[in-house]
Amino acid sequence: MEAPAPEPPPWERLAMDRVWDEKVRANPSLFDGPVAACAGLTRDGPHGVVLTWARTTYRRYVLRWIPGATARLPGLFADVAQPTCDGRLLVGRMGRSTSTPGRWLLPGGSVEPPGDGQVLDLAVVRGHAARELAEETGIESAPGELRLWLVTRGTHGSVGVLFLAPPRPAALLRERFAYRVAAETARGREPELDRIALVGSWAELAELTGPGADHADYLEPVVARYAGAAQPAPARPDAARPGPARPDAARPGPARPGPARPGPAPLRPPPPGGG
Template sequence: MISQRTPELFEPGRLRCVETVLPVLSAAERLAMDERWAEAVLANPHLFDGPTVAGAGLDRDGPDGLVLTWARSTYRRRVLRRIPGAPRVSSVFVCVVQAADDGRLMVGRMAPWTASPGRLQLPGGSMEPPPPGEPLDLAALRRHAARELVEETGLGAPSEELTLWLVTRGENGSIGFHFRAPRRPAALLYERFAAMAAAERALGREPELERIALIRSEAGPVGLDGPRADYLGPVVRRHLRD
Protein backbone atom coordinates (compact mmCIF):
# COMPACT_ATOMS: atom_id res chain seq x y z
CA MET A 1 0.00 0.00 0.00
CA ILE A 2 1.26 3.48 -0.84
CA SER A 3 2.04 5.47 2.30
CA GLN A 4 -0.14 8.53 2.69
CA ARG A 5 1.26 12.01 2.54
CA THR A 6 -0.58 15.16 1.58
CA PRO A 7 -0.50 15.36 -1.32
CA GLU A 8 1.30 12.60 -3.21
CA LEU A 9 1.93 12.83 -6.97
CA PHE A 10 2.37 9.90 -9.34
CA GLU A 11 3.06 9.68 -13.05
CA PRO A 12 1.43 6.38 -14.07
CA GLY A 13 2.47 4.55 -17.19
CA ARG A 14 -0.35 2.06 -16.66
CA LEU A 15 -3.60 2.05 -14.72
CA ARG A 16 -5.69 -0.89 -13.57
CA CYS A 17 -9.03 -0.53 -11.75
CA VAL A 18 -10.41 -3.27 -9.49
CA GLU A 19 -13.94 -3.13 -8.08
CA THR A 20 -14.67 -4.13 -4.48
CA VAL A 21 -17.42 -3.47 -1.95
CA LEU A 22 -17.41 -1.11 1.02
CA PRO A 23 -17.60 -2.41 4.60
CA VAL A 24 -21.08 -2.99 5.98
CA LEU A 25 -22.00 -0.29 8.49
CA SER A 26 -23.29 -1.07 11.94
CA ALA A 27 -26.72 0.20 12.91
CA ALA A 28 -25.09 2.92 15.05
CA GLU A 29 -22.79 4.01 12.22
CA ARG A 30 -25.65 4.20 9.75
CA LEU A 31 -27.76 6.23 12.17
CA ALA A 32 -24.86 8.65 12.78
CA MET A 33 -24.25 8.92 9.04
CA ASP A 34 -27.89 9.70 8.29
CA GLU A 35 -27.98 12.34 11.03
CA ARG A 36 -24.80 14.03 9.77
CA TRP A 37 -26.10 13.94 6.21
CA ALA A 38 -29.39 15.54 7.25
CA GLU A 39 -27.42 18.33 8.96
CA ALA A 40 -25.31 18.84 5.82
CA VAL A 41 -28.37 19.06 3.57
CA LEU A 42 -30.03 21.49 5.96
CA ALA A 43 -26.94 23.72 5.69
CA ASN A 44 -26.76 23.33 1.89
CA PRO A 45 -30.02 22.19 0.23
CA HIS A 46 -28.20 21.78 -3.10
CA LEU A 47 -26.46 18.62 -1.83
CA PHE A 48 -27.78 15.38 -3.26
CA ASP A 49 -27.12 11.76 -2.41
CA GLY A 50 -26.21 10.67 -5.92
CA PRO A 51 -23.99 7.75 -6.96
CA THR A 52 -20.25 8.20 -6.77
CA VAL A 53 -17.03 6.21 -6.80
CA ALA A 54 -15.28 5.61 -3.48
CA GLY A 55 -11.57 4.96 -3.35
CA ALA A 56 -10.73 1.82 -1.35
CA GLY A 57 -7.02 1.70 -2.16
CA LEU A 58 -4.21 2.94 -4.37
CA ASP A 59 -1.29 0.56 -4.89
CA ARG A 60 1.74 0.35 -7.09
CA ASP A 61 1.65 -2.11 -9.95
CA GLY A 62 5.26 -2.61 -10.96
CA PRO A 63 7.66 0.29 -11.53
CA ASP A 64 5.31 2.51 -13.55
CA GLY A 65 1.79 1.26 -12.86
CA LEU A 66 -0.99 1.96 -10.39
CA VAL A 67 -3.97 -0.07 -9.22
CA LEU A 68 -7.08 1.76 -8.08
CA THR A 69 -9.37 -0.33 -5.88
CA TRP A 70 -12.81 1.27 -5.90
CA ALA A 71 -16.39 0.70 -4.78
CA ARG A 72 -19.84 1.99 -5.63
CA SER A 73 -21.03 4.51 -3.08
CA THR A 74 -23.08 7.68 -2.64
CA TYR A 75 -22.22 11.16 -1.42
CA ARG A 76 -23.96 10.49 1.91
CA ARG A 77 -21.26 8.04 2.91
CA ARG A 78 -18.59 10.75 2.80
CA VAL A 79 -19.84 12.25 6.07
CA LEU A 80 -18.39 9.18 7.81
CA ARG A 81 -15.08 11.08 7.74
CA ARG A 82 -16.46 13.26 10.53
CA ILE A 83 -17.61 10.34 12.72
CA PRO A 84 -14.87 9.00 15.04
CA GLY A 85 -14.18 5.32 14.51
CA ALA A 86 -16.37 4.97 11.43
CA PRO A 87 -14.95 3.44 8.21
CA ARG A 88 -13.30 6.20 6.23
CA VAL A 89 -14.32 6.77 2.63
CA SER A 90 -12.04 8.40 0.06
CA SER A 91 -13.36 10.29 -2.95
CA VAL A 92 -12.21 9.68 -6.52
CA PHE A 93 -12.27 12.64 -8.89
CA VAL A 94 -11.11 13.70 -12.32
CA CYS A 95 -9.93 17.11 -13.45
CA VAL A 96 -8.50 18.73 -16.56
CA VAL A 97 -5.22 20.61 -16.79
CA GLN A 98 -6.21 23.15 -19.44
CA ALA A 99 -3.43 25.52 -20.49
CA ALA A 100 -3.62 28.56 -22.73
CA ASP A 101 -1.34 28.89 -25.74
CA ASP A 102 0.96 31.15 -23.70
CA GLY A 103 1.42 28.47 -21.01
CA ARG A 104 -0.88 29.96 -18.38
CA LEU A 105 -3.08 27.46 -16.57
CA MET A 106 -6.84 27.77 -16.14
CA VAL A 107 -8.25 27.59 -12.62
CA GLY A 108 -11.76 28.26 -11.38
CA ARG A 109 -13.51 29.25 -8.17
CA MET A 110 -16.44 27.12 -7.06
CA ALA A 111 -19.80 28.83 -6.71
CA PRO A 112 -21.28 29.47 -3.24
CA TRP A 113 -24.01 26.83 -3.69
CA THR A 114 -21.61 23.94 -4.32
CA ALA A 115 -20.21 21.45 -1.80
CA SER A 116 -16.90 23.37 -1.81
CA PRO A 117 -17.93 27.04 -1.91
CA GLY A 118 -15.19 29.46 -2.95
CA ARG A 119 -12.55 26.76 -3.47
CA LEU A 120 -9.95 27.32 -6.19
CA GLN A 121 -9.39 24.23 -8.29
CA LEU A 122 -9.01 22.82 -11.77
CA PRO A 123 -12.15 22.07 -13.80
CA GLY A 124 -13.44 18.65 -12.80
CA GLY A 125 -15.53 16.73 -10.34
CA SER A 126 -16.26 13.50 -8.52
CA MET A 127 -16.22 10.32 -10.58
CA GLU A 128 -19.52 8.54 -11.13
CA PRO A 129 -19.66 4.73 -11.24
CA PRO A 130 -20.22 3.03 -14.60
CA PRO A 131 -23.48 1.17 -15.26
CA PRO A 132 -23.56 -2.36 -13.78
CA GLY A 133 -21.55 -4.73 -15.91
CA GLU A 134 -19.41 -2.00 -17.46
CA PRO A 135 -15.81 -1.41 -16.31
CA LEU A 136 -14.33 1.58 -14.60
CA ASP A 137 -11.15 2.06 -16.60
CA LEU A 138 -8.95 4.75 -18.10
CA ALA A 139 -11.39 5.33 -20.96
CA ALA A 140 -14.27 5.89 -18.52
CA LEU A 141 -12.20 8.30 -16.43
CA ARG A 142 -11.19 10.18 -19.58
CA ARG A 143 -14.79 10.47 -20.80
CA HIS A 144 -15.91 11.81 -17.45
CA ALA A 145 -13.10 14.39 -17.45
CA ALA A 146 -14.17 15.58 -20.91
CA ARG A 147 -17.75 15.92 -19.70
CA GLU A 148 -16.72 17.92 -16.64
CA LEU A 149 -14.65 20.26 -18.82
CA VAL A 150 -17.54 21.15 -21.11
CA GLU A 151 -20.06 21.42 -18.25
CA GLU A 152 -17.90 23.73 -16.15
CA THR A 153 -16.10 25.79 -18.79
CA GLY A 154 -17.99 25.43 -22.07
CA LEU A 155 -14.90 23.90 -23.72
CA GLY A 156 -15.79 20.84 -25.71
CA ALA A 157 -12.99 18.33 -26.27
CA PRO A 158 -13.04 14.77 -27.63
CA SER A 159 -12.04 12.49 -24.78
CA GLU A 160 -9.27 11.01 -26.97
CA GLU A 161 -7.51 14.39 -26.82
CA LEU A 162 -7.14 14.14 -23.04
CA THR A 163 -3.98 12.47 -21.72
CA LEU A 164 -3.63 11.08 -18.21
CA TRP A 165 -0.75 13.10 -16.77
CA LEU A 166 -0.76 12.81 -12.98
CA VAL A 167 -2.52 10.94 -10.20
CA THR A 168 -2.70 12.60 -6.80
CA ARG A 169 -3.57 11.37 -3.35
CA GLY A 170 -4.35 14.04 -0.81
CA GLU A 171 -6.80 15.22 1.79
CA ASN A 172 -8.86 12.40 3.32
CA GLY A 173 -7.05 10.04 0.97
CA SER A 174 -8.87 11.54 -2.03
CA ILE A 175 -7.56 10.19 -5.34
CA GLY A 176 -7.44 12.51 -8.34
CA PHE A 177 -6.85 11.73 -12.00
CA HIS A 178 -5.45 14.76 -13.81
CA PHE A 179 -5.79 14.85 -17.59
CA ARG A 180 -3.95 17.26 -19.85
CA ALA A 181 -5.88 18.91 -22.67
CA PRO A 182 -4.37 20.51 -25.80
CA ARG A 183 -3.46 24.16 -25.34
CA ARG A 184 -5.95 26.74 -26.63
CA PRO A 185 -5.92 30.51 -27.20
CA ALA A 186 -6.47 32.43 -23.98
CA ALA A 187 -9.23 34.52 -25.55
CA LEU A 188 -11.11 31.35 -26.51
CA LEU A 189 -10.98 30.02 -22.95
CA TYR A 190 -12.61 33.18 -21.58
CA GLU A 191 -15.12 33.42 -24.44
CA ARG A 192 -16.36 29.86 -24.06
CA PHE A 193 -16.68 30.21 -20.29
CA ALA A 194 -18.61 33.48 -20.60
CA ALA A 195 -20.98 31.95 -23.16
CA MET A 196 -21.58 28.86 -21.00
CA ALA A 197 -22.22 30.96 -17.87
CA ALA A 198 -24.63 33.23 -19.74
CA ALA A 199 -26.54 30.24 -21.12
CA GLU A 200 -26.83 28.67 -17.66
CA ARG A 201 -28.10 31.89 -16.09
CA ALA A 202 -30.62 32.35 -18.90
CA LEU A 203 -32.07 29.00 -17.78
CA GLY A 204 -32.20 30.13 -14.15
CA ARG A 205 -29.14 28.13 -13.07
CA GLU A 206 -25.85 29.30 -11.61
CA PRO A 207 -22.73 27.64 -13.06
CA GLU A 208 -20.56 25.49 -10.80
CA LEU A 209 -17.55 27.74 -11.38
CA GLU A 210 -18.41 31.33 -10.65
CA ARG A 211 -15.22 32.60 -12.27
CA ILE A 212 -12.11 31.40 -14.08
CA ALA A 213 -8.62 32.86 -14.36
CA LEU A 214 -5.35 32.02 -16.10
CA ILE A 215 -2.31 31.84 -13.85
CA ARG A 216 1.43 31.99 -14.50
CA SER A 217 2.68 30.93 -11.09
CA GLU A 218 1.74 29.04 -7.97
CA ALA A 219 0.95 32.39 -6.36
CA GLY A 220 -2.28 32.31 -8.28
CA PRO A 221 -4.46 34.98 -9.88
CA VAL A 222 -4.70 38.46 -8.45
CA GLY A 223 -8.16 39.12 -7.06
CA LEU A 224 -9.25 35.47 -7.05
CA ASP A 225 -9.05 34.47 -3.41
CA GLY A 226 -10.35 31.45 -1.58
CA PRO A 227 -9.32 28.11 -0.11
CA ARG A 228 -7.41 25.92 -2.53
CA ALA A 229 -7.74 22.27 -3.45
CA ASP A 230 -4.81 20.57 -1.77
CA TYR A 231 -3.46 19.30 -5.09
CA LEU A 232 -3.48 22.71 -6.80
CA GLY A 233 -0.07 24.00 -5.72
CA PRO A 234 1.88 20.82 -6.55
CA VAL A 235 0.08 20.37 -9.89
CA VAL A 236 0.72 23.99 -10.90
CA ARG A 237 4.39 23.63 -9.99
CA ARG A 238 4.70 20.48 -12.04
CA HIS A 239 2.94 22.11 -15.00
CA LEU A 240 5.25 25.12 -14.94
CA ARG A 241 8.30 22.88 -14.62
CA ASP A 242 7.25 20.80 -17.63
Protein backbone atom coordinates in the same frame (compact mmCIF):
# COMPACT_ATOMS: atom_id res chain seq x y z
CA MET B 1 -11.14 -3.42 -10.11
CA GLU B 2 -14.40 -3.22 -8.20
CA ALA B 3 -14.83 -4.16 -4.54
CA PRO B 4 -17.88 -4.04 -2.27
CA ALA B 5 -18.25 -0.95 -0.10
CA PRO B 6 -17.88 -1.66 3.63
CA GLU B 7 -21.19 -1.80 5.46
CA PRO B 8 -21.41 0.80 8.26
CA PRO B 9 -22.48 -0.59 11.64
CA PRO B 10 -25.90 0.64 12.84
CA TRP B 11 -24.57 3.45 15.06
CA GLU B 12 -22.34 4.68 12.26
CA ARG B 13 -25.15 4.71 9.72
CA LEU B 14 -27.37 6.69 12.09
CA ALA B 15 -24.58 9.23 12.63
CA MET B 16 -23.89 9.39 8.89
CA ASP B 17 -27.55 10.05 8.08
CA ARG B 18 -27.78 12.70 10.80
CA VAL B 19 -24.72 14.62 9.56
CA TRP B 20 -25.84 14.33 5.93
CA ASP B 21 -29.32 15.63 6.77
CA GLU B 22 -27.76 18.60 8.58
CA LYS B 23 -25.68 19.44 5.52
CA VAL B 24 -28.66 19.17 3.19
CA ARG B 25 -30.66 21.53 5.40
CA ALA B 26 -27.78 24.01 5.16
CA ASN B 27 -27.42 23.50 1.39
CA PRO B 28 -30.49 21.93 -0.29
CA SER B 29 -28.63 21.57 -3.60
CA LEU B 30 -26.54 18.69 -2.24
CA PHE B 31 -27.24 15.46 -4.11
CA ASP B 32 -26.97 11.96 -2.67
CA GLY B 33 -26.45 10.27 -6.02
CA PRO B 34 -24.29 7.28 -6.94
CA VAL B 35 -20.55 7.76 -6.92
CA ALA B 36 -17.43 5.63 -7.35
CA ALA B 37 -15.19 5.85 -4.29
CA CYS B 38 -11.61 4.74 -3.88
CA ALA B 39 -11.33 1.44 -2.02
CA GLY B 40 -7.58 1.05 -2.48
CA LEU B 41 -4.55 2.27 -4.42
CA THR B 42 -1.31 0.34 -4.81
CA ARG B 43 1.76 0.84 -6.94
CA ASP B 44 2.32 -1.46 -9.89
CA GLY B 45 5.95 -1.06 -10.86
CA PRO B 46 7.76 2.28 -11.07
CA HIS B 47 5.18 4.03 -13.25
CA GLY B 48 1.84 2.37 -12.59
CA VAL B 49 -0.88 2.04 -10.00
CA VAL B 50 -3.78 -0.32 -9.47
CA LEU B 51 -6.98 1.32 -8.29
CA THR B 52 -9.75 -0.53 -6.46
CA TRP B 53 -13.11 1.22 -6.34
CA ALA B 54 -16.51 0.72 -4.71
CA ARG B 55 -20.07 1.84 -5.43
CA THR B 56 -21.59 4.14 -2.84
CA THR B 57 -23.39 7.49 -2.58
CA TYR B 58 -22.21 10.96 -1.65
CA ARG B 59 -23.46 10.79 1.92
CA ARG B 60 -20.75 8.28 2.81
CA TYR B 61 -18.18 11.06 2.51
CA VAL B 62 -19.47 12.72 5.70
CA LEU B 63 -18.05 9.79 7.69
CA ARG B 64 -14.75 11.66 7.81
CA TRP B 65 -16.32 14.00 10.35
CA ILE B 66 -17.54 11.15 12.57
CA PRO B 67 -14.92 10.04 15.12
CA GLY B 68 -14.33 6.31 15.11
CA ALA B 69 -16.10 5.71 11.80
CA THR B 70 -14.88 2.49 10.18
CA ALA B 71 -16.70 2.53 6.83
CA ARG B 72 -15.06 5.63 5.35
CA LEU B 73 -14.11 5.63 1.69
CA PRO B 74 -11.94 8.27 0.00
CA GLY B 75 -13.22 10.04 -3.09
CA LEU B 76 -12.23 9.38 -6.69
CA PHE B 77 -12.03 12.35 -9.05
CA ALA B 78 -11.33 13.04 -12.71
CA ASP B 79 -9.81 16.49 -13.25
CA VAL B 80 -8.51 18.38 -16.27
CA ALA B 81 -5.52 20.69 -16.55
CA GLN B 82 -6.53 23.05 -19.36
CA PRO B 83 -3.53 25.12 -20.52
CA THR B 84 -3.38 28.25 -22.59
CA CYS B 85 -1.03 28.64 -25.53
CA ASP B 86 1.24 30.86 -23.44
CA GLY B 87 1.78 28.30 -20.67
CA ARG B 88 -0.87 29.15 -18.07
CA LEU B 89 -3.48 26.85 -16.52
CA LEU B 90 -7.19 27.45 -16.08
CA VAL B 91 -8.46 27.31 -12.50
CA GLY B 92 -12.06 27.81 -11.39
CA ARG B 93 -13.83 29.01 -8.27
CA MET B 94 -16.72 26.93 -6.95
CA GLY B 95 -20.09 28.68 -7.00
CA ARG B 96 -22.53 29.40 -4.18
CA SER B 97 -24.73 26.38 -4.88
CA THR B 98 -21.89 23.91 -4.32
CA SER B 99 -20.79 22.44 -1.03
CA THR B 100 -17.45 24.29 -1.14
CA PRO B 101 -18.29 27.80 -2.38
CA GLY B 102 -15.25 29.95 -3.03
CA ARG B 103 -12.79 27.06 -3.38
CA TRP B 104 -10.35 27.29 -6.28
CA LEU B 105 -9.54 24.09 -8.14
CA LEU B 106 -9.18 22.51 -11.56
CA PRO B 107 -12.27 21.64 -13.59
CA GLY B 108 -13.42 18.12 -12.80
CA GLY B 109 -15.57 16.11 -10.48
CA SER B 110 -16.37 12.86 -8.76
CA VAL B 111 -16.35 9.76 -10.93
CA GLU B 112 -19.74 8.13 -11.43
CA PRO B 113 -19.94 4.34 -11.33
CA PRO B 114 -20.71 2.47 -14.56
CA GLY B 115 -23.77 0.27 -14.96
CA ASP B 116 -23.95 -3.05 -13.16
CA GLY B 117 -21.50 -5.51 -14.65
CA GLN B 118 -19.66 -2.83 -16.61
CA VAL B 119 -16.00 -2.00 -16.21
CA LEU B 120 -14.68 1.28 -14.84
CA ASP B 121 -11.53 1.63 -16.92
CA LEU B 122 -9.29 4.52 -17.88
CA ALA B 123 -11.37 5.27 -20.99
CA VAL B 124 -14.48 5.74 -18.83
CA VAL B 125 -12.63 8.03 -16.42
CA ARG B 126 -11.21 10.01 -19.35
CA GLY B 127 -14.71 10.43 -20.80
CA HIS B 128 -15.97 11.63 -17.44
CA ALA B 129 -13.18 14.22 -17.28
CA ALA B 130 -14.12 15.52 -20.74
CA ARG B 131 -17.78 15.87 -19.70
CA GLU B 132 -16.87 17.71 -16.51
CA LEU B 133 -14.67 20.13 -18.44
CA ALA B 134 -17.54 20.92 -20.82
CA GLU B 135 -20.19 21.18 -18.10
CA GLU B 136 -18.16 23.45 -15.86
CA THR B 137 -16.35 25.66 -18.37
CA GLY B 138 -18.05 25.26 -21.76
CA ILE B 139 -14.77 23.97 -23.23
CA GLU B 140 -15.17 20.85 -25.35
CA SER B 141 -12.41 18.31 -25.75
CA ALA B 142 -12.87 14.87 -27.23
CA PRO B 143 -11.87 12.24 -24.66
CA GLY B 144 -9.05 11.11 -26.95
CA GLU B 145 -7.54 14.59 -26.76
CA LEU B 146 -7.02 14.31 -23.00
CA ARG B 147 -3.65 12.84 -22.03
CA LEU B 148 -3.18 11.12 -18.68
CA TRP B 149 -0.74 13.29 -16.78
CA LEU B 150 -0.77 12.78 -12.99
CA VAL B 151 -2.41 10.76 -10.26
CA THR B 152 -2.84 12.72 -7.03
CA ARG B 153 -3.47 11.59 -3.46
CA GLY B 154 -5.26 13.81 -0.96
CA THR B 155 -5.12 14.39 2.76
CA HIS B 156 -8.12 12.14 3.35
CA GLY B 157 -6.87 9.55 0.87
CA SER B 158 -8.87 10.88 -2.08
CA VAL B 159 -7.47 10.01 -5.50
CA GLY B 160 -7.47 12.37 -8.46
CA VAL B 161 -6.84 11.20 -12.02
CA LEU B 162 -5.54 14.31 -13.77
CA PHE B 163 -5.63 14.68 -17.55
CA LEU B 164 -3.87 17.30 -19.66
CA ALA B 165 -5.96 18.98 -22.38
CA PRO B 166 -4.58 20.53 -25.60
CA PRO B 167 -3.49 24.19 -25.25
CA ARG B 168 -6.02 26.76 -26.40
CA PRO B 169 -5.96 30.56 -26.75
CA ALA B 170 -6.77 32.40 -23.53
CA ALA B 171 -9.45 34.49 -25.24
CA LEU B 172 -11.22 31.34 -26.43
CA LEU B 173 -11.26 29.85 -22.91
CA ARG B 174 -12.75 33.03 -21.45
CA GLU B 175 -15.34 33.25 -24.22
CA ARG B 176 -16.47 29.64 -23.82
CA PHE B 177 -16.80 30.10 -20.06
CA ALA B 178 -18.82 33.30 -20.49
CA TYR B 179 -21.23 31.46 -22.80
CA ARG B 180 -21.59 28.65 -20.30
CA VAL B 181 -22.34 30.98 -17.39
CA ALA B 182 -24.84 32.95 -19.47
CA ALA B 183 -26.63 29.76 -20.53
CA GLU B 184 -26.88 28.45 -16.96
CA THR B 185 -28.11 31.81 -15.68
CA ALA B 186 -30.75 31.98 -18.43
CA ARG B 187 -32.07 28.60 -17.24
CA GLY B 188 -32.34 29.86 -13.67
CA ARG B 189 -29.40 27.79 -12.47
CA GLU B 190 -26.24 28.86 -10.74
CA PRO B 191 -23.09 27.69 -12.53
CA GLU B 192 -20.91 25.23 -10.68
CA LEU B 193 -17.92 27.50 -11.29
CA ASP B 194 -18.66 31.20 -10.88
CA ARG B 195 -15.26 32.48 -11.98
CA ILE B 196 -12.16 31.31 -13.81
CA ALA B 197 -8.59 32.59 -13.86
CA LEU B 198 -5.47 31.75 -15.84
CA VAL B 199 -2.36 31.29 -13.74
CA GLY B 200 1.22 30.64 -14.77
CA SER B 201 2.92 30.25 -11.41
CA TRP B 202 2.22 29.52 -7.77
CA ALA B 203 2.86 33.20 -7.02
CA GLU B 204 0.02 34.16 -9.38
CA LEU B 205 -2.24 31.58 -7.75
CA ALA B 206 -1.40 32.88 -4.27
CA GLU B 207 -2.13 36.43 -5.41
CA LEU B 208 -5.44 35.30 -6.87
CA THR B 209 -6.68 33.45 -3.80
CA GLY B 210 -5.30 35.79 -1.14
CA PRO B 211 -4.75 35.11 2.58
CA GLY B 212 -7.21 32.64 4.03
CA ALA B 213 -8.79 31.81 0.68
CA ASP B 214 -9.85 28.23 0.08
CA HIS B 215 -8.13 26.25 -2.64
CA ALA B 216 -7.43 22.61 -3.30
CA ASP B 217 -3.97 21.87 -2.00
CA TYR B 218 -2.98 20.03 -5.18
CA LEU B 219 -3.02 23.34 -7.08
CA GLU B 220 0.35 24.56 -5.86
CA PRO B 221 2.43 21.55 -7.00
CA VAL B 222 0.35 21.02 -10.15
CA VAL B 223 0.70 24.64 -11.29
CA ALA B 224 4.40 24.61 -10.41
CA ARG B 225 4.96 21.33 -12.24
CA TYR B 226 3.23 22.56 -15.37
CA ALA B 227 4.93 25.96 -15.29
CA GLY B 228 8.31 24.24 -15.10
CA ALA B 229 7.63 22.07 -18.14
CA ALA B 230 5.35 24.17 -20.32
CA GLN B 231 6.41 25.77 -23.55
CA PRO B 232 4.18 28.03 -25.65
CA ALA B 233 2.19 25.87 -28.05
CA PRO B 234 0.36 26.68 -31.28
CA ALA B 235 -3.32 27.42 -30.93
CA ARG B 236 -5.92 24.84 -31.84
CA PRO B 237 -7.64 25.71 -35.11
CA ASP B 238 -11.11 25.68 -33.57
CA ALA B 239 -13.07 28.86 -32.98
CA ALA B 240 -15.47 29.92 -30.29
CA ARG B 241 -19.13 29.33 -31.01
CA PRO B 242 -22.05 30.78 -29.09
CA GLY B 243 -24.15 28.79 -26.71
CA PRO B 244 -23.15 26.32 -24.02
CA ALA B 245 -20.94 23.42 -24.92
CA ARG B 246 -23.51 21.00 -23.52
CA PRO B 247 -27.16 21.68 -22.70
CA ASP B 248 -27.21 19.47 -19.63
CA ALA B 249 -26.75 21.09 -16.26
CA ALA B 250 -23.85 20.52 -13.97
CA ARG B 251 -25.07 18.74 -10.89
CA PRO B 252 -23.74 20.13 -7.61
CA GLY B 253 -22.45 17.45 -5.32
CA PRO B 254 -21.13 17.29 -1.78
CA ALA B 255 -17.74 18.47 -0.76
CA ARG B 256 -14.76 16.85 -2.34
CA PRO B 257 -13.53 14.39 0.26
CA GLY B 258 -10.20 16.06 0.79
CA PRO B 259 -7.94 18.16 -1.38
CA ALA B 260 -5.53 16.07 -3.37
CA ARG B 261 -1.77 16.33 -3.50
CA PRO B 262 0.29 15.17 -6.44
CA GLY B 263 2.47 12.15 -5.92
CA PRO B 264 6.23 12.31 -6.31
CA ALA B 265 6.14 11.73 -10.05
CA PRO B 266 3.69 11.41 -12.93
CA LEU B 267 2.04 8.01 -12.78
CA ARG B 268 0.62 6.03 -15.63
CA PRO B 269 -2.11 3.87 -14.05
CA PRO B 270 -3.53 0.85 -15.78
CA PRO B 271 -7.29 1.04 -16.35
CA PRO B 272 -8.91 1.48 -12.93
CA GLY B 273 -11.54 -1.10 -13.75
CA GLY B 274 -9.02 -3.63 -14.94
CA GLY B 275 -6.95 -5.72 -12.69
